Amino acid sequence: MKYFARKLGMLLFTLLISMSINFFLPRLMPGDPAKALMDRMEGVDAEKLESVRAAFGLDTQDSLPVQYGKYLLNTLKGDFGISLSRFPMPVSTVLASALPWTIGLMGLCTIIGFTIGTLLGIWAAWKRQTKLASFSVGFFTFIRSFPYFWLGLFLIYIFAFKLRAFPLGGAFSIDQTRDSAGWWLSVLRYGALPAFTITLSSIGSWLLMMRNNMINVLAEEYITLAIAKGLPMNRIKRIYAARNAILPSVTGFAMSFGFIVGGGLITEMVFAYPGMGYMLYQAVNAKDYPLMQAIFLIIAASVLIANFIADIAIMLLDPRVRDGAK
Amino acid sequence: MIKDFLRTLVQNRKSLTGLILLGTLIVVALIAPLIAPYPPKSDRTERTILVEEATGDPEIVSEEYPDKDIEKSVYSVTTKKTWEKTVTYFPLRSKPSKGHILGTNHAGNDLFSQLIMGTRISVFVGLATGLFVTLVSLTLALLAGYIGGVLDDIINFFTNVFLVIPGLPLMIVIGTYIPMHGVLPIILILAFTSWPYPTRVLRSQVLTLKNRDFIRASTMMGERTFFVIFREILPNMISIVMSEFFTVSLSAILAEATLEFIGVGNITVVSWGTILYWAQANGAILMGAWWWFLPPGILIALTGTAFVLVNFGIDEISNPRLRKR
Numbered sequence: 001m002k003y004f005a006r007k008l009g010m011l012l013f014t015l016l017i018s019m020s021i022n023f024f025l026p027r028l029m030p031g032d033p034a035k036a037l038m039d040r041m042e043g044v045d046a047e048k049l050e051s052v053r054a055a056f057g058l059d060t061q062d063s064l065p066v067q068y069g070k071y072l073l074n075t076l077k078g079d080f081g082i083s084l085s086r087f088p089m090p091v092s093t094v095l096a097s098a099l100p101w102t103i104g105l106m107g108l109c110t111i112i113g114f115t116i117g118t119l120l121g122i123w124a125a126w127k128r129q130t131k132l133a134s135f136s137v138g139f140f141t142f143i144r145s146f147p148y149f150w151l152g153l154f155l156i157y158i159f160a161f162k163l164r165a166f167p168l169g170g171a172f173s174i175d176q177t178r179d180s181a182g183w184w185l186s187v188l189r190y191g192a193l194p195a196f197t198i199t200l201s202s203i204g205s206w207l208l209m210m211r212n213n214m215i216n217v218l219a220e221e222y223i224t225l226a227i228a229k230g231l232p233m234n235r236i237k238r239i240y241a242a243r244n245a246i247l248p249s250v251t252g253f254a255m256s257f258g259f260i261v262g263g264g265l266i267t268e269m270v271f272a273y274p275g276m277g278y279m280l281y282q283a284v285n286a287k288d289y290p291l292m293q294a295i296f297l298i299i300a301a302s303v304l305i306a307n308f309i310a311d312i313a314i315m316l317l318d319p320r321v322r323d324g325a326k
Numbered sequence: 327m328i329k330d331f332l333r334t335l336v337q338n339r340k341s342l343t344g345l346i347l348l349g350t351l352i353v354v355a356l357i358a359p360l361i362a363p364y365p366p367k368s369d370r371t372e373r374t375i376l377v378e379e380a381t382g383d384p385e386i387v388s389e390e391y392p393d394k395d396i397e398k399s400v401y402s403v404t405t406k407k408t409w410e411k412t413v414t415y416f417p418l419r420s421k422p423s424k425g426h427i428l429g430t431n432h433a434g435n436d437l438f439s440q441l442i443m444g445t446r447i448s449v450f451v452g453l454a455t456g457l458f459v460t461l462v463s464l465t466l467a468l469l470a471g472y473i474g475g476v477l478d479d480i481i482n483f484f485t486n487v488f489l490v491i492p493g494l495p496l497m498i499v500i501g502t503y504i505p506m507h508g509v510l511p512i513i514l515i516l517a518f519t520s521w522p523y524p525t526r527v528l529r530s531q532v533l534t535l536k537n538r539d540f541i542r543a544s545t546m547m548g549e550r551t552f553f554v555i556f557r558e559i560l561p562n563m564i565s566i567v568m569s570e571f572f573t574v575s576l577s578a579i580l581a582e583a584t585l586e587f588i589g590v591g592n593i594t595v596v597s598w599g600t601i602l603y604w605a606q607a608n609g610a611i612l613m614g615a616w617w618w619f620l621p622p623g624i625l626i627a628l629t630g631t632a633f634v635l636v637n638f639g640i641d642e643i644s645n646p647r648l649r650k651r
Contacts, residue, residue, distance in 0.1 A: 010486065010487070013487060014487050014491065017487055017488075018491055021499075028503075141631070145629075145633075145634055146623060147580050147626055147627075148584070149584060149587050149602075150583075150602065150619075150623030150627075151623075153602075153619055153623070154623065157611050157614075157616060157619075157620075161612070161614060162614075168611075262492050262495055265494060266588070269588055280498065284498060284502055284590060285589055287502070289502070292498070292502065295495065296495040296496065296498070296499045303491075304490055
């Protein structure tokens, strides 16, 4: 119980820090933050300036602590103010339109990337004397050194521009009526390339994690004993080695769900995929500060909450942590 | 200890490859202006030649004889010099050609020169951030791990808090508020978001070392804290410190390119990230201009691979199980 309370306290405090960064950043800028922001934007109109002031809580005569309190309350209620680039839409409405795309794309990719990467990792550790295995480790390490966005640009160039096999960007065909069968097919077709990019770049870390754990397990004496006993190799690989090596990967998998909202930011930007990442890209370019800050908060909150859930799950599953917590 | 470490690093094939790659990049960065064919931001070449020399014979303007031994005369030459200046503007968005082996961008700048000069910013930002963060984390780790007590609680608490706040969105939000002049702001932003992980790794290493017998022995012998830290603990942490340095540098190079690509950061600087930013902003892909957006990415990946290879070598030194049987 003490463990649970400590983790919960940590979660709440980290959320508070994230919100405070959001609150104090605009106020650290010299002068009137709203006006300073508007100076960096072109075409200022009074209505927008007022909404920026309102979004930052600068339209009142309240003292700083009162402003801070109000800001925290509003944020907890899900009121992030008004978007500047999509004026006068509330930020929360803009976010609600972007979230499903991101969750659908990233959720799927996380599962596929984990499955393929872990299976490849088992294989690469088991066959690590072979050329092919060390080549694949090298290949995915090299892929991992590319910036995500560049990998996306490269795939767009090859598959969408040269081969014309996939669309250049977007998430669905605008010729189809929404929710018709053709529309759903177009969603799959438009999503294929971004999904491939994300999966390709995530396989590497799962592969390396599983491979290194598995190599450590394979050096254990009970594996040598199992081989000496003449057990079938396949059985040793799956039940003796892989099963014992997979625990850190599973923990990583649980935690990676937190990155579903924020993990594909850059890929979405490159593919103009209308999720959180592309929204953030537009917000940055339009200097839409309220929207930008809200996106940061949502991403932070989802990572923090997923970590919390993973911690609790580990407590329930792992007797060492569970007993230590008592 | 340090000598041994370096020798093993050079003997390992992977880390040697990485070190050679990294060395080449650093050399290119240092002598960039010498190998770049044009200044990175110029869109023309100017050539001035003298077409007509001075003409006419010197003529005497005045003569004076102040003394019988002194003769003073002033001559003047009717000077007429003519120069001819030829300005050749580079073509805009041109394909690779003899004059521009990687073509030119939307402003007519030579892309090959930009790529070479960009090495400076990218490699410098990566290594500077790596060094800065490693020093900060090492200090925090030693304070927390070795001194311990309340200090450890405080440092550990904030490390855990900032560890879980996602870095990239935080960098983007901070980056859009801070005015970007030069490269210092971006180094600070990268450092601000990347210190927690190495701090945690190094702290736990300090904690394990602190309880080893040889450290205990020297504390019991009454060695000063300063001596124990610098002579006993640090030499035994060299491989993990180096590994963290390369990891941080790698992620800094990737993060810098990413920030610049999406337009957060100083887009007037010439770096690999900004080349990609302008390529994307000008629809390089839709023009099929592979020479514009492929090379910067390949160079970023090459730099990244160099760091990863060195780290592989370090891993194999410190964990013999990973070595090939």
